[in-house]
Every structure is written in structure tokens, then in C-alpha cells.
Amino acid sequence: MHNPDPMVDPLKPTEERLPEGLRPIPPCPPLRLLLAHQEGVLPEEGAKVIEAHLAGCRICRGLLSDLSELEPRGLTERERESIRRKLPIPMASSGKNWRWYAVSGAIAATLLVCAILALHTWRSVPGAAPQVAETPTQPSEQLTPQNAPQAAPRPAPPEIEVAKLDPPLSTAPGLVLRGAGPIDQPDASQLAPAFDAYEKNNYPLAAERFDLLAKQFPRAEDPVLYLGVTQLLMHDDQAALVSLTRAEQLATARQQDVAKWYRAVAAVRTHDPEAAELLRGLCRRDSSAYTKQACDLEQALKHQP
Amino acid sequence: MISIDEFNGIYRQYVDAVFRVTLRAVGRREIAEEITNEVFLTLYQNGDSLTTEQLPAWLFTVAKRRAADYWRRWYVEERWQSEERPSPETVTPELSLEDLLAKCTSLKPVHRACIVLRFVQGMSRAEIAAQTGLNELQVKGHLQYALKLLRDALTTRRPASPPAEEMAADA
Numbered sequence: 001m002h003n004p005d006p007m008v009d010p011l012k013p014t015e016e017r018l019p020e021g022l023r024p025i026p027p028c029p030p031l032r033l034l035l036a037h038q039e040g041v042l043p044e045e046g047a048k049v050i051e052a053h054l055a056g057c058r059i060c061r062g063l064l065s066d067l068s069e070l071e072p073r074g075l076t077e078r079e080r081e082s083i084r085r086k087l088p089i090p091m092a093s094s095g096k097n098w099r100w101y102a103v104s105g106a107i108a109a110t111l112l113v114c115a116i117l118a119l120h121t122w123r124s125v126p127g128a129a130p131q132v133a134e135t136p137t138q139p140s141e142q143l144t145p146q147n148a149p150q151a152a153p154r155p156a157p158p159e160i161e162v163a164k165l166d167p168p169l170s171t172a173p174g175l176v177l178r179g180a181g182p183i184d185q186p187d188a189s190q191l192a193p194a195f196d197a198y199e200k201n202n203y204p205l206a207a208e209r210f211d212l213l214a215k216q217f218p219r220a221e222d223p224v225l226y227l228g229v230t231q232l233l234m235h236d237d238q239a240a241l242v243s244l245t246r247a248e249q250l251a252t253a254r255q256q257d258v259a260k261w262y263r264a265v266a267a268v269r270t271h272d273p274e275a276a277e278l279l280r281g282l283c284r285r286d287s288s289a290y291t292k293q294a295c296d297l298e299q300a301l302k303h304q305p
Numbered sequence: 306m307i308s309i310d311e312f313n314g315i316y317r318q319y320v321d322a323v324f325r326v327t328l329r330a331v332g333r334r335e336i337a338e339e340i341t342n343e344v345f346l347t348l349y350q351n352g353d354s355l356t357t358e359q360l361p362a363w364l365f366t367v368a369k370r371r372a373a374d375y376w377r378r379w380y381v382e383e384r385w386q387s388e389e390r391p392s393p394e395t396v397t398p399e400l401s402l403e404d405l406l407a408k409c410t411s412l413k414p415v416h417r418a419c420i421v422l423r424f425v426q427g428m429s430r431a432e433i434a435a436q437t438g439l440n441e442l443q444v445k446g447h448l449q450y451a452l453k454l455l456r457d458a459l460t461t462r463r464p465a466s467p468p469a470e471e472m473a474a475d476a
Contacts, residue, residue, distance in 0.1 A: 016448055017452075019405075019452070019456040021459060022400055022402055022405065023402070025401075025402055025424065025425055028426070030426065031332065031436070032331065032332020033332075033385055035329050036332060036376060039329055040369070041330045041369055042373075043373070046376065046384065058407075059402065059403045059421055059425055062421070063417075063425070063426075065414070066414035066415070066417045066418040067414075067436070070414070070415060070418060070436075070439075071438045072328060072436050073434070073435045074325060074438075075320065075321055075324050079338065080321070082338075083338055083341055083345075086342055087342060088346070089309065089312060089346070089349050090309055091309075092309060092310075092313070254310070
């Protein structure tokens with residue numbers, strides 16, 4: 001309702017009435033038309049009417065001027081989420097980003113369990129383990145390789161197959177947002193040769209290129225993360241553990257769980273004492289895409305002799 | 306189409322600004338929400354070739370274009386026409402509201418805005434609060450303060466000076 005009679009308004013308290021004796025207020029356009037005119041979005045005929053009114057109305061000119069110093073109420077968090085939910089766009093990345101890794105992780109965990117069972121079976125077969133030679137030693141006799149006691153060999157690390165981590169989408173052809181990024185991060189053109197080798201499964205070349213990028217951009221998360229993953233794929237596990245430990249330190253929230261998972265795999269493969277702790281941490285995170293396989297792997301490690 | 310991760314980043318960064326611009330352009334919150342929704346959907350569907358430098362101007366341009374479409378439809382369905390000025394009675398008061406507002410030099414823009422939004426635009430306290438970013442208690446306080454000054458000015462016929470104790474809600 002526009003321009004109600006301010007003098008007679010039974011719904012409003014008396015203290016909110018204009019003083020008596022004033023000239024009647026002429027009709028003014030709704031505020032939204034005045035503001036829309038300022039924004040230049042009115043059709044021509046409407047704009048002309050508003051323009052003419054403003055030329056002759058001090059109240060409306062004054063109102064627009066006074067309102068320019070005030071800010072209307074913005075979006076609440078709830079409204080922000082409501083708009084986002086109404087968009088026919090998935091709320092988060094789906095498909096390969098979590099489902100694919102969840103399935104691959106489950107397969108990897110199953111393979112690990114099989115490997116551990118096979119290892120257990122091998123170790124329990126009589127004669128399978130090397131005997132410790134009981135060689136009498138003379139005080140003056142030097143230990144030689146021929147007569148030194150034979151220690152039981154360290155069991156081979158479990159063969160955990162890792163799922164190859166997909167390259168970030170920003171390096172895909174048809175780059176979405178080009179333009180200068182932060183100077184401590186490689187841009188898409190710098191990352192492309194490394195990911196090209198990675199995608200072609202040329203892991204030694206990919207590792208070399210990621211290593212170079214990691215040295216050039218010591219604070220960037222992607223080069224060192226993918227270096228670690230590539231090293232795992234090449235079974236260079238000790239080097240992978242070093243890379244992925246660094247990757248986890250640099251990882252943003254988006255990549256935290258990815259880095260943790262691969263670091264945990266490297267730790268398991270190298271019998272690192274932190275392996276169980278890393279897996280436990282991931283297993284506790286309900287919302288992680290790696291929760292299930294971390295829990296499975298942790299359980300499998302517990303049953304390892 | 307752009308990736309979901311990139312879309313979500315742009316959405317979080319610019320949704321407030323896009324909504325603000327749109328709200329100014331259309332004046333209705335629910336319509337501003339609808340248009341904001343359309344703007345970001347357009348971004349998702351057609352934003353492949355955008356560069357970072359083009360944001361957020363591109364978003365605002367799309368928003369204003371949608372707002373202009375809205376007003377074109379609005380003018381077809383209903384339009385604001387200037388009404389006749391009411392004919393004077395036997396005695397025409399000399400003083401208009403705008404004269405009185407001009408006389409009260411101690412009124413700040415927020416006070417004048419509350420008075421005009423209330424008595425010229427016919428807005429409720431809630432609507433005034435939404436338009437000005439105040440809460441309703443503050444709106445009430447500003448209105449009471451401003452009305453007292455206006456009444457004093459009308460009574461004394463000289464510029465009103467601020468009362469000794471300003472209304473608490475003006476703080």
C-alpha cells in the first residue's frame with residue numbers, strides 16, 4: 001500500500017503520527033521504482049515518469065540521498081544455503097572424486113587382507129622361515145658373512161595397490177578460469193607437462209617433473225602430492241612417504257583427506273610406526289571419502305602378525 | 306560447464322554482492338533471490354569461457370539484465386501512475402513535510418529516511434528495518450526521536466535543536 005493517510009492510521013501508535021497541520025503529502029512512486037531507476041533497469045516509459053517526479057519532489061530526492069548512506073539487510077546464511085540448494089547443480093563434486101576412490105579403496109583393502117593372509121600362511125609353513133644358524137663363536141674369530149648368525153629377513157611390505165589420483169580439473173583441456181593465480185602456485189601451463197606424463201603412465205618422467213615443480217613452488221600442494229602418488233605407483237615407497245608427509249602439511253582443507261590417505265598407504269608399505277595412527281585418524285572422520293578404506297586397512301594391520 | 310568445486314568457490318565469494326545489487330534493482334527480496342539463483346545457474350551453464358578478471362562484473366551485468374526483464378513484465382501487468390494532487394480545503398496549511406524536514410537540521414539521514422519510509426512510502430517497521438539494515442527497535446527509536454523534533458519545530462516555528470537526552474535507540 002502506498003501513501004496511506006498518515007494522519008488517520010488507527011493501527012499505528014499515536015506517537016508515530018506526523019504532527020498535525022502539515023500539507024497533505026503528494027503521492028510518490030514506490031521506493032523500489034526510485035531505486036530501480038537509479039540502477040538503470042526501468043523500461044524507457046517508466047524511467048521518464050520517475051525522472052519527471054524526481055525533478056519536482058524534494059522528498060524523494062532527499063530519500064534516495066539519505067538511503068545511500070544506509071545498507072539494506074543482506075543475505076542470512078540460511079538464505080545463502082537456500083539459494084544454493086535450489087540450484088539444479090550438485091552441492092559437491094561427485095563421481096570419481098569420492099565414489100571412485102571409495103570403490104578403489106575397498107578393492108585395495110581387500111587385496112591387502114589377501115596379501116596379509118598369504119603372508120601369514122607363508123610364515124606358518126615349517127621350513128619356510130630361514131633358520132638361525134647356531135655357529136659357535138671363538139673370541140678371536142671374526143664374524144664373516146659365512147659364519148655370521150642368520151637373522152630372520154624382514155617380511156616384504158604388503159602389496160597395497162593404490163588408486164591413481166585424478167589430476168585436478170583445472171589442468172584439463174578447456175581450462176575454466178584462466179588468469180594470473182597466486183605467485184606461489186604453479187599455473188595450469190606449468191603443471192600440464194607433468195600431468196601429461198602422469199596421465200600417459202610415464203611415471204618416472206612424471207615424478208621428475210613434479211619434483212622440479214615442488215622445488216620451484218615449495219608451498220604448492222599439488223606438485224608434492226602428485227609426486228608422492230607417482231612414487232607410490234612406482235613402488236618407491238620410502239620417497240613417497242617423504243613427499244606425502246610434506247603434502248599433508250601443505251594440503252588445503254579440500255585435499256587434506258587425500259593427502260592423509262596416500263601418506264597412510266606409504267606408511268603401511270614402509271612399515272612406518274605412524275601408519276596405524278594415520279589410519280585411525282582417517283577412520284574417525286565420518287565425512288571423509290577415505291573413512292571406510294582407512295578403517296578396513298587399520299583392521300587388517302591389527303590382525304597382521 | 307564449469308566444475309562444481311570452482312562454481313561453489315565463486316558462489317561463496319560473490320552471492321552476497323550479487324544479491325545486494327539485485328535487491329536494489331528489483332526491490333523485492335523474493336524476486337532478488339530468484340534472480341540471484343538464475344544468475345548463478347547461467348554462470349554454471351555458460352561460464353566456461355570466463356576469465357577471473359571478468360568476475361564479478363559479468364555476474365552483475367546478468368543480474369541487471371534479468372532485473373530489466375522483470376520490470377518490463379511488471380510494466381505490462383501493472384504500472385505506477387502519478388495520481389492527482391488532492392484539492393485544497395478551505396485553509397491550506399503552508400508547511401509541507403519536506404519543508405519541515407529541511408527545517409530540522411539536527412535530523413540525520415537515518416532519521417529522515419525512517420520518517421519518509423514510514424509516512425510517504427507507507428512501510429512497516431519491519432520493512433524499514435530491512436531497507437535500512439537497522440533492527441525494528443532502532444527504527445522505533447529513530448521515528449520517535451524524529452517525530453519529537455518535527456513536532457517541536459512545528460510548534461516553535463524555528464529550527465529544532467536536539468533534546469537534552471537523545472533517545473536510547475539512537476545509539
